[in-house]
Amino acid sequence: MSDCLFCKIITGDIPANKVYEDADCLAFRDIHPKAPTHVLVIPKKHITSLAHAHTEDAQLLGILLDRVRQIAESEGIAQSGYRVIINSGDDGRQEVPHLHLHLIGGKKLGV
Amino acid sequence: MSDCLFCKIITGDIPANKVYEDADCLAFRDIHPKAPTHVLVIPKKHITSLAHAHTEDAQLLGILLDRVRQIAESEGIAQSGYRVIINSGDDGRQEVPHLHLHLIGGKKLGV
Numbered sequence: 681m682s683d684c685l686f687c688k689i690i691t692g693d694i695p696a697n698k699v700y701e702d703a704d705c706l707a708f709r710d711i712h713p714k715a716p717t718h719v720l721v722i723p724k725k726h727i728t729s730l731a732h733a734h735t736e737d738a739q740l741l742g743i744l745l746d747r748v749r750q751i752a753e754s755e756g757i758a759q760s761g762y763r764v765i766i767n768s769g770d771d772g773r774q775e776v777p778h779l780h781l782h783l784i785g786g787k788k789l790g791v
Numbered sequence: 792m793s794d795c796l797f798c799k800i801i802t803g804d805i806p807a808n809k810v811y812e813d814a815d816c817l818a819f820r821d822i823h824p825k826a827p828t829h830v831l832v833i834p835k836k837h838i839t840s841l842a843h844a845h846t847e848d849a850q851l852l853g854i855l856l857d858r859v860r861q862i863a864e865s866e867g868i869a870q871s872g873y874r875v876i877i878n879s880g881d882d883g884r885q886e887v888p889h890l891h892l893h894l895i896g897g898k899k900l901g902v
Binding site (some may be wrong): 709770 | 805817818842844849850851852853854856857860861862863864868869870871872873874875876877878879880881882883884885896897899900901902
């Protein structure tokens with residue numbers, strides 16, 4: 681998607697503070713962090729939102745959650761704990777229309 | 792895990808308002824809903840938290856997220872939007888030590 685912010689981060693047209701990358705996904709720090717660790721994990725394939733995924737994307741979704749888990753380890757928050765948030769659509773307050781998983785931790789989060 | 796609340800819901804020893812079930816997962820309504828739709832999706836396999844998952848669980852994690860997406864459709868909130876939350880460990884405020892995905896929607900959520 682040529683006009684997608686996150687697709688432009690994937691191609692390198694827009695810079696980001698990357699923390700992880702492989703063939704399936706990219707992870708980078710949120711520019712407006714809500715906690716000491718706030719990383720966004722996105723698929724390289726453009727999927728507008730979780731609601732736009734298809735059952736054939738299930739394997740990719742699993743890879744994304746597994747990478748979130750691994751990045752939590754490398755960020756040193758696996759033991760202390762963290763929150764994963766996926767906002768989908770308007771009611772979910774999704775801000776960028778490219779599926780992304782927020783990994784938030786490094787402090788005691790609110791309920 | 793004989794002393795796990797959610798394992799007891801899976802076995803039927805503790806009742807729950809189930810909305811979906813298959814070989815891999817169970818979904819039921821949260822007893823303290825934070826929005827008109829608040830469903831918990833859990834794996835039938837006991838995994839204490841996302842941090843306790845292993846890479847071989849990636850396929851199962853993908854199935855869980857795919858089921859969340861499908862349940863959002865059946866709940867009628869796929870278009871309006873929703874939020875998926877996975878709390879892991881103390882900082883994440885995880886309350887029950889059995890991996891669960893919160894599906895929350897049916898109203899405009901807070902940021």
